[in-house]
Amino acid sequence: MAAFVFLASDFFFIFLLIVTVNSNENSTSSYFNSTAWDDLNFTSGTTFVASTESTVLSSTTRTSSGTEPPPLPAEPLPVSGRLPTPVTAVDTLCPCDEHTDACDISCCCDADCQQEVALFTSCSVTDVSDSRQLCSRGVASYALRTRIDGFSELLTSIKKETNYDLFCIHSYNRVDGLSLPPPALPTDRNFQTLFQRFSSFMFGAQSSDQELPAQVQSSPGYQFGDVLRTADESGQGGVFYLPAAGITAACVDKSPAAFLKDQQSRCSRRVILETDCSSLPALSMDSYSNILLLNGKNQDAAVVPVDVSSVVLRSTEGTQSELTVGAGEDLRPVLLSTGVCARVALKVVYVIRYNAAGEVVNAAVSVVLGFIRGASVLLEQEFQATFVQDGGELALRLSGNPGYVVGRPLLSGTKTAEGISRSTELRDALSLLHSSAEQDCLRGPHRRSPVLFGVNAVSGCTLRLDDAANCSLVLQQLLDVLRGPNYPQYVASFGNSPLNKQLDWVSIQSSFSPVEDQSCSLPLSLHLEIEWTKYGSLENPQAQIVSIREIIQTNSSSLPLLSGGGGSLPVRSSVAFVPVSADALPGYRATPTIDAKLPFNFFFPFV
Amino acid sequence: MAFYEVYSHPAVIRYKTSVCTKATLFLVVVLCLTYIPPLLVAYRSQGFWLKRSTYEEQPVVRFQYQTLMVAATGTQGDYVAWSTFPHLNNMLGPNLRIPAVSVKEEDLNKDGKLDLLTFQLQLPLKNNEQVYSVQLLLTFSYQLFRMSTVVMQSLAFVQLASPVPGAKLFISGDLRLQQRTPLPHRGLYNIYNVSVIDGSSPFASAYDLENIVRSYQARNLTTVLSCPMPVWTVGPAAGSPFELNVEIRYPVEVITYRPGFWETIKFAWIQYVSILLIFIWVFERVQRFVFQNQVLTTVSIPVGKPHLS
Numbered sequence: 001m002a003a004f005v006f007l008a009s010d011f012f013f014i015f016l017l018i019v020t021v022n023s024n025e026n027s028t029s030s031y032f033n034s035t036a037w038d039d040l041n042f043t044s045g046t047t048f049v050a051s052t053e054s055t056v057l058s059s060t061t062r063t064s065s066g067t068e069p070p071p072l073p074a075e076p077l078p079v080s081g082r083l084p085t086p087v088t089a090v091d092t093l094c095p096c097d098e099h100t101d102a103c104d105i106s107c108c109c110d111a112d113c114q115q116e117v118a119l120f121t122s123c124s125v126t127d128v129s130d131s132r133q134l135c136s137r138g139v140a141s142y143a144l145r146t147r148i149d150g151f152s153e154l155l156t157s158i159k160k161e162t163n164y165d166l167f168c169i170h171s172y173n174r175v176d177g178l179s180l181p182p183p184a185l186p187t188d189r190n191f192q193t194l195f196q197r198f199s200s201f202m203f204g205a206q207s208s209d210q211e212l213p214a215q216v217q218s219s220p221g222y223q224f225g226d227v228l229r230t231a232d233e234s235g236q237g238g239v240f241y242l243p244a245a246g247i248t249a250a251c252v253d254k255s256p257a258a259f260l261k262d263q264q265s266r267c268s269r270r271v272i273l274e275t276d277c278s279s280l281p282a283l284s285m286d287s288y289s290n291i292l293l294l295n296g297k298n299q300d301a302a303v304v305p306v307d308v309s310s311v312v313l314r315s316t317e318g319t320q321s322e323l324t325v326g327a328g329e330d331l332r333p334v335l336l337s338t339g340v341c342a343r344v345a346l347k348v349v350y351v352i353r354y355n356a357a358g359e360v361v362n363a364a365v366s367v368v369l370g371f372i373r374g375a376s377v378l379l380e381q382e383f384q385a386t387f388v389q390d391g392g393e394l395a396l397r398l399s400g401n402p403g404y405v406v407g408r409p410l411l412s413g414t415k416t417a418e419g420i421s422r423s424t425e426l427r428d429a430l431s432l433l434h435s436s437a438e439q440d441c442l443r444g445p446h447r448r449s450p451v452l453f454g455v456n457a458v459s460g461c462t463l464r465l466d467d468a469a470n471c472s473l474v475l476q477q478l479l480d481v482l483r484g485p486n487y488p489q490y491v492a493s494f495g496n497s498p499l500n501k502q503l504d505w506v507s508i509q510s511s512f513s514p515v516e517d518q519s520c521s522l523p524l525s526l527h528l529e530i531e532w533t534k535y536g537s538l539e540n541p542q543a544q545i546v547s548i549r550e551i552i553q554t555n556s557s558s559l560p561l562l563s564g565g566g567g568s569l570p571v572r573s574s575v576a577f578v579p580v581s582a583d584a585l586p587g588y589r590a591t592p593t594i595d596a597k598l599p600f601n602f603f604f605p606f607v
Numbered sequence: 608m609a610f611y612e613v614y615s616h617p618a619v620i621r622y623k624t625s626v627c628t629k630a631t632l633f634l635v636v637v638l639c640l641t642y643i644p645p646l647l648v649a650y651r652s653q654g655f656w657l658k659r660s661t662y663e664e665q666p667v668v669r670f671q672y673q674t675l676m677v678a679a680t681g682t683q684g685d686y687v688a689w690s691t692f693p694h695l696n697n698m699l700g701p702n703l704r705i706p707a708v709s710v711k712e713e714d715l716n717k718d719g720k721l722d723l724l725t726f727q728l729q730l731p732l733k734n735n736e737q738v739y740s741v742q743l744l745l746t747f748s749y750q751l752f753r754m755s756t757v758v759m760q761s762l763a764f765v766q767l768a769s770p771v772p773g774a775k776l777f778i779s780g781d782l783r784l785q786q787r788t789p790l791p792h793r794g795l796y797n798i799y800n801v802s803v804i805d806g807s808s809p810f811a812s813a814y815d816l817e818n819i820v821r822s823y824q825a826r827n828l829t830t831v832l833s834c835p836m837p838v839w840t841v842g843p844a845a846g847s848p849f850e851l852n853v854e855i856r857y858p859v860e861v862i863t864y865r866p867g868f869w870e871t872i873k874f875a876w877i878q879y880v881s882i883l884l885i886f887i888w889v890f891e892r893v894q895r896f897v898f899q900n901q902v903l904t905t906v907s908i909p910v911g912k913p914h915l916s
Contacts, residue, residue, distance in 0.1 A: 201671045201748065203691065203708075227809060239809075246698060246811040247677050247742075248686050254698040255811030263812075270684065378684065604656040605871045 090138040091158050096125045108142035108154055118151035120144055129161070135168035137161055220296040221358025222259035228352075228360070229294040231303050240293060242350070242383050243267060243282065251381060253282060257350075259358070260387050268380045271372065277341035283333045283379075285311070285367045288348045295360040306350070306363045314346060314370035318445035323369075331369065339373060346370040347382040355390045397424075399453060400495020403535060403542025406454035410530075410545075411497065412488035419500040420490055426450055428486045430528075433573040435459045441481050441571050442467050442474070448484050451528065451575050453495075453543065458574040463522070465559055465567055471520035479514075482526040482552075482573050491530075493545045506545055512552040521554040524562075525572040534581040546580060622898045622905035630903040634894075641890045645882040649875070657874045659789045660866045667750040668782060668857040670712055670724050671760065673804065675744040675814065678704075678849065679768070680736040687730070692806045695814045706730040707848075726853040737772030738849045741765070742816065745855075746803050747782065749830060754864050755791045759799035762823060763832035763855060764816075767839060774842040779854040780834030787827040789863040792870070799826055 096107035103113035108123035123142050130137035139159045144152045186194050222228065228240035239256045244265035246252035251267035269282060281287040289308050294301040311323045311331065325331075333343045347368035353361045372379055399408035412430040413422035423429070431448040438444040441461040449457070461481070468474050490505040497504035512523070529549045534541035555562055563569050624630040649655050675690040687704035690696060696703050707729040715722040726745065732738065743765040751757035765778055790796060803823055805813045812818055823829060832855065866874075897903055 201669055203672050203710075244811040245815065247675070247688055247695075247814055247816055248684075250684065250686070250702070252698045252700075252811040254700065256809050258810060265812075268684075599650075601656065602650065604658075605868050 090128050090130060090140040091156070093128050093140070094125070095128065108144065108156075109140065117144075117154045120152050120154075130171075131169075132163070133167075133169045134171050135163050135165070136171075137163065220298045220301065222297060222354070222360070223358060224258075224260045226259045226297065227256040228259055229297065229301075231292045231294055237294070240291060242385050243381065244383065251282065257385050259354075261385075262387060263383070263385045265384075266380060266382045268378050270376065271341070271379045272376050273335060273339065273341050273372070273374070277333050277335040277344075282381075283341070283344045285331050285343070285345045285369060288345060288367060289365050291363075293352075293360050293363050296358070301359075304360050304363055306365050308367070309351070309364040310366040312366070312368045313343075314368055316340075316371050316373075320368070339375070341372045343369045344372050344379065345381065346379075347384075349384040349386070351386050351388060353388050353390045361390045398496045399492075400543070402494040402496050403544060404453040404495040404532070406543075407452050408495065409450040409452055411492035411495065412490065413492075413499065413505070414486075414489050415502070419502055420505050422499060423486070428488075430488055430491060431484050432457055432528075432575055433459050433461060433482060433484075435461065440464065442477055446481055451530075453532075454577055456574075456576050458572060460525075460570055460572040462568045463524075463571050465563060465569065468520070468522060468559055471522070475514055475520075475522055478523050478571065479552075482523060482571070491545060491548050494542070506548055508548050508550055510550040510552070512550065512554075520559070521556070522559070523552045523554050523571075524569060525551075525553045525574070527551040527553070527572075528575040529578060530575065531578045531580045533579070538584050541581075618910040620910060621908040623908065624903075624905045628904075630898075630905050633897065633903055637890050637894060641886045642883065645879055645886050648882050649878045655875055655878060657866050657871050659863050660870070661861050661863050662753060663859055663861055664751055664753045665718075665720050665859040666784070666857060667720055667752070668724075669721065669748045670710060670726075671746040671748050672710065673746040673806065674708070675742075675804065675816075676706070676728065676730075676851075677742040677816075678730060678738050679740040680732065680738060682739060685736075687736075689730075690814070692804065692814065694806070694809045698811055698814075704730060720857070722857055724853075724855040724857075726851075726855070728851040728853075729848040730851065731848045732846075734846060737843065739770070739772055740768030741776055741849075741851060743851065743853070744804075744816070744819070745853075747830065749784075751790075751860075751862065754862070755793050756795045756797075757790060757828070758795070758797040759828060760801060760803055761799075761830035762803045762819075763830065764820065765832060765834065765837070765853065767837050769839050769841075771841050772843060773839045773849070774847070775838075775840035775850045775852070777838040777840070777852045778832075778834050779836075779856075780832045781856050781858045782830050783833045783858070784860045784862065785829045785831050786863055789865045790828075792864050792867040796828075799828055 091109075094107065094109035094111070096104055097110045097112075098104055098107075099112075101112060103116045104110050105116075106120055106122055106124045107113065108117065108120065109125060109128060113120075121144070123144055126143065127139055127141050129139040137160070139161055141157045141159065143155045145155055147153050184190065184194065230238040230240050232238055241254055242257040242263055242265070243251045243253045244255040244263065245267035246255065249268050251269045257263060271277070271280065271283065276283065289306055291306045293304045293306060295304050296302075308325055311325050312320050313323050314320050323331075331343055333341055333345075335341050345367055349366045350363060351366075352363045355361050399405060399411055404410075409426060410430045411422060413420040415421075427448065427450075430451045432451055434447040434449040436444065436447055439462050441463045446461075449459070451457070463474075463478070488508070490502075490507050493504055493506050508528075527550075529551060531546045531548075532543050533546050535544040536542045559569060622630075673691050675688075675692070675695070677686055677688040679686045687702055688695075688699050689704055689706055709727045711725050712721045713723045713725070714720065728743075730738070745763045747761050747763065749757070749759050749761045761782075763780075763782055767776060767778075804819055808814075898905060898907070901907075
């Protein structure tokens with residue numbers, strides 16, 4: 001560090017020597033004569049000044065002493081780079097002006113000596129300048145000239161001197177650099193651009209009457225995501241709404257249905273039976289079936305009425321029976337005397353057929369009607385909209401092509417003479433018991449959830465020991481509850497296994513055979529173990545089900561012993577997916593190589 | 608008369624040999640052992656290639672003036688809601704309750720970047736209504752400039768439920784950046800410059816909070832409102848509006864990024880050379896021993912022998 005300082009000072013010394021030689025040519029001798037001003041006490045007048053370039057800014061005979069503020073520049077100041085020239089104000093400085101509002105003798109820069117200047121013989125201060133260390137400084141010179149009449153006349157000149165010293169100080173004292181730039185005045189011409197520039201985000205930026213984005217009107221039919229339109233009797237166009245859960249679980253009635261977007265939603269609404277049962281339109285089937293759809297977006301689109309394809313009546317116990325709908329039959333909700341509201345729409349399913357041009361061909365609705373009871377009740381409704389292309393079959397849904405996709409239900413069926421028969425309904429597929437509020441295995445309608453590929457699940461119910469007295473009856477009931485009403489025999493090994501190829505279907509192995517003996521052994525758990533493997537290429541392996549096994553555990557000891565005196569036993573229903581894929585093998589025999597490789601990221605940034 | 612060292616200087620002794628000798632072979636082996644093992648040592652001791660690094664920056668955050676507010680006004684599932692999205696407001700029907708909202712964004716340290724958002728919402732209540740829970744969603748425009756230019760739209764979500772009705776909720780928190788993967792070290796990163804909520808959609812599913820949060824949390828770069836201490840002022844707000852005061856600060860973030868090529872090389876070079884110096888020193892001593900003691904035969908040319916050949 002010390003060496004560096006030495007070196008720097010050496011260099012500086014040499015530099016000064018060169019500078020001194022140069023400056024002898026044009027240096028002015030008097031830089032700062034005033035002793036009152038000379039608080040920076042330099043030993044030599046010439047050493048620190050490299051060269052002086054004089055620029056006469058103004059040379060006037062003084063007439064007034066008023067100082068004007070520096071004018072604001074019209075152009076904005078530069079953000080970076082060289083500093084602008086500082087404002088020179090040396091003409092306002094006067095070191096010999098000792099008396100305010102009175103003229104000091106021989107003080108040429110004193111603004112009060114307007115008349116007395118004529119009597120001066122010499123100036124006590126001839127040069128006033130800024131500090132010598134500044135790179136650019138102003139110098140005000142005062143001199144006297146004798147006029148013909150013998151009086152003196154003051155000559156004032158202000159020069160700007162540039163100091164080329166290596167260590168000079170750049171001063172910056174412009175007032176306009178210390179304040180915000182003057183704002184651009186908005187006029188009717190530049191208002192829009194100013195508005196765009198300064199108003200990025202604000203309330204009310206979205207206009208409230210937003211139209212749907214204008215589509216290309218080339219095709220008369222709907223496009224994906226378009227809102228389906230309806231026609232009223234009055235001819236007023238409307239929108240086909242399908243209630244859905246919005247930001248809460250409550251039903252939002254004004255949510256439109258989008259073309260080709262299959263929707264399924266479950267939402268709840270609070271119903272006060274006394275007032276709402278017959279008057280709330282959301283409970284009535286008519287409000288879902290009395291809809292006239294427009295088959296296209298155009299003004300002259302044809303009207304497609306929504307047909308009622310089926311009406312199912314759900315009893316209070318949960319059993320369902322189909323109603324034959326006669327013409328003119330009143331299916332509106334009605335408040336029964338027992339405080340029950342009958343024929344309330346619980347589930348509404350629309351099936352809308354469209355053709356290749358995107359026009360709605362026909363629309364059908366099936367409704368489930370049911371009962372609700374209680375003075376104020378939270379009613380859950382289910383809404384569904386499915387779009388089917390005209391000529392296509394309704395929803396023979398596959399679960400993968402070819403391998404199963406995680407999250408899709410397993411395809412299952414039963415064996416018939418022609419091959420495998422499979423129900424299109426999801427509830428007939430291989431399913432698990434779904435827990436209910438009742439919790440009792442032998443009572444009430446049981447909900448079931450389909451077995452989804454790759455999703456392990458467990459659920460269950462409880463068996464009360466009081467009910468287990470009649471062993472053989474309970475055994476059969478429990479088996480039915482655990483297996484479900486339509487227990488299939490076969491499961492497709494691929495997500496798209498054709499029904500006529502029986503070899504593509506895997507039978508469900510079961511080792512359970514009910515034994516009739518003295519000790520009552522009941523099934524306490526049903527576990528489905530599904531083994532699957534990856535099939536095909538390494539790049540895009542397909543999931544294939546290899547085997548499916550049903551494991552039913554029965555009790556070996558007596559039931560009261562198992563329950564520990566609790567009076568009830570848990571019964572479990574579960575499914576597990578076990579991957580049994582073998583490690584991938586190379587398809588051909590390769591010659592052995594020496595495996596002496598560098599780690600994979602050894603040359604990381606290069607390759 | 609004691610002697611002292613006036614001056615010293617090293618003397619060079621040259622050892623010469625021809626190409627096909629043991630000494631040449633030795634030299635090649637020593638060179639390989641000097642320069643390659645430091646690379647292996649540096650690599651095997653982990654951290655040779657710099658994979659991620661961090662920097663600090665205060666983001667440029669602007670409140671986008673998009674708001675969604677849901678308040679439960681009863682224990683039976685009654686609610687009121689309001690948003691700045693006209694389609695949603697139309698859908699809400701009787702549940703729409705328009706509050707009085709005031710927003711200001713401040714630059715506290717006058718550095719040109721906003722530091723604090725103050726959001727005040729006064730929700731008018733009917734006489735039989737009390738607020739049990741509040742969900743509030745605000746969207747922000749979030750920008751970073753120092754390394755890569757990041758432009759994204761993000762959200763802050765506040766959710767608080769209480770078994771007792773409240774008169775006020777005060778929330779003061781930081782809008783923190785959450786990264787799942789490091790950012791690139793340069794370039795424009797604007798894949799998340801998309802609306803968090805599709806305000807032009809007429810469908811109810813577009814405003815479902817579950818859908819919004821699910822798609823938002825799937826992103827690699829999100830912001831989250833970290834508010835460890837929300838203040839729920841218990842008290843009946845009979846007649847008077849429910850007050851929701853939110854202060855969100857935009858703090859300086861430590862951002863992880865993937866260093867560029869030259870930064871990676873620089874740190875690798877530092878590690879390599881520092882280990883190499885030790886190897887050079889060791890093998891220098893080995894070579895000196897071998898040649899000085901003539902373990903391998905070479906022709907040595909001592910100092911001061913003038914004008915050989």
